[in-house]
Amino acid sequence: MVGFDRVTKAYGAVRAVDGLSLELHPGETVALLGPNGAGKSTALDLLLGLKHADDGTVRVFGTGPREAIVAGRVGAMLQSGGLMDEVTVAELVRLACDLHPKPYKPADVLARAGISQIADRKVNKLSGGQAQRVRFALATAGDSDLIVLDEPTTGMDVAARQAFWATMREQADQGRTVLFATHYLEEADAIADRVLVLHRGRLLADGTAAEIKAKAGARRVSFDLEGTIDEAPLRALPFLTSIDVSGQTVRIQSTDADATVHALYGLGVYPRNLEVAGLGLEQAFVAITEAEEARQS
Ligand SMILES: Nc1ncnc2c1ncn2[C@@H]1O[C@H](COP(=O)(O)OP(=O)(O)OP(=O)(O)O)[C@@H](O)[C@H]1O
Structure with missing residues (x-):
């Protein structure tokens, strides 16, 4: 089990994560959504032991995050994780496999990430989407129980995205927990078993995409009118x-x-x-976060 228990992390006056409690379960694909600055990256950094909570505890399979990482139980793909410049893709993947306590074969890792053809290329010569695939390979270099992904498909083309999510689905089906932060709401809608909506460091909604849409409590109505449309009476509709x-x-x-x-x-x-x-998930997300903004102001 992976969990946050009343976790708070502040930067000066900004509470990036504010009393966050949640549990993640094996086999779950979980999308972490939230507007810019909601605290998504901070929450993931806390889960990976890259930042320390001011208050509360983060537990990863019964230990702290760092112990879990050392034990090889966590694979991660971060937004801007620097890749070593002067090595080839194959060398970097081999290194990641060597460092993992339960490694997969480097050739399999390269194939799964769709980068076998660029294995001999220097890492600093890659396109944005190719570099992203390499980060994906590094996150899946070994058999980890939790895979944490921050905006994983940014810069990937359609084929790369589809291959990426098919692999993540396989990983979850094999009992691993996949947690990803994203701004692509249609991806969250299509892929996640569970959606978390974060806003100013707090959990605003937690449920399936269908539950989140229902929680927004609104529906879309569309129709055509003939002639000149008088907007005033329409705007006054209840x-x-x-x-x-x-x-x-x-x-x-x-x-x-x-x-x-x-x-x-x-x-x-x-x-x-x-x-x-x-509502689509995107509209539901906007409705939920705007309602919260209005409540707080
Ligand atoms: N190192 C830092 N120093 C000061 N403030 C920070 C730091 N890192 C994050 N913050 C602030 O904490 C809040 C949460 O930031 P965080 O990066 O976790 O949000 P996010 O949901 O990942 O945003 P985005 O969608 O833009 O990536 C923001 O108000 C941000 O300005």
């Missing part, structure tokens, strides 16, 4: 939280779509192509 008019198409967000649509017909307009749908 339970409306946002509206966007583009050409003849009106898109609104409502906390009670049934009541909003009922009132819409009451305006005497004839909406065509009416659609009511749940």
Whole structure:
């Protein structure tokens, strides 16, 4: 089990992580979401023993983070982890395998990360996406129980992303815990079994993507209107939280779509192509974090 128990980490007056408690379980793929500055990287750094909590405890398989790393139980891929310049990809991967207590074969690690063809290339000659694949290889150089990834697919092309997530899914299916921070909400929606929403160092939401969408409690309504659209009565519709008019198409967000649509017909307009749908994870995330901002201000 991996867990944070009332963990706080402050930089001066900024509480980057503020009383965070959560547990991660084997076989779970967990997405850590949050706006810029929410505390995601700090939380991952605490989990990897790169930073120390001011208060509370971080436990990784019954020990502190550093002991767990020394025991080879944690693989990590950080945002800007420097790669040694003057070595080749193969040399770097071999080194990572040599350092891991339960290493995989370097050739397999290279193949899994899709970098066998660039194995002889110097690390400082790689493109951004290739360097990212090498970081991925380093994170999976051995058999670790927890894989921690900070913005892992930034700079990867579509094929690399798909291969990357297929591998992570395999890792989770084999009982490993995969925790990743991301700004790509569609990836979190598609891949994560569990989504954590962090905001100003606190956990705002914790559940499946479907639960997070339901928690946002809003729905999208879209329809077309003919002729000149008078926006004022539309803006006054009940339970409306946002509206966007583009050409003849009106898109609104409502906390009670049934009541909003009922009132819409009451305006005497004839909406065509009416659609009511749940929020996507991205809209739910924005709704949840904006509601929290409004509550705090
Ligand atoms: N070394 C540091 N010194 C001072 N403040 C810091 C330091 N590292 C982070 N912070 C602050 O702590 C807060 C959380 O930062 P953190 O990098 O953990 O957020 P994040 O969610 O990873 O953000 P992003 O999405 O932008 O990567 C921010 O307000 C940030 O400015």
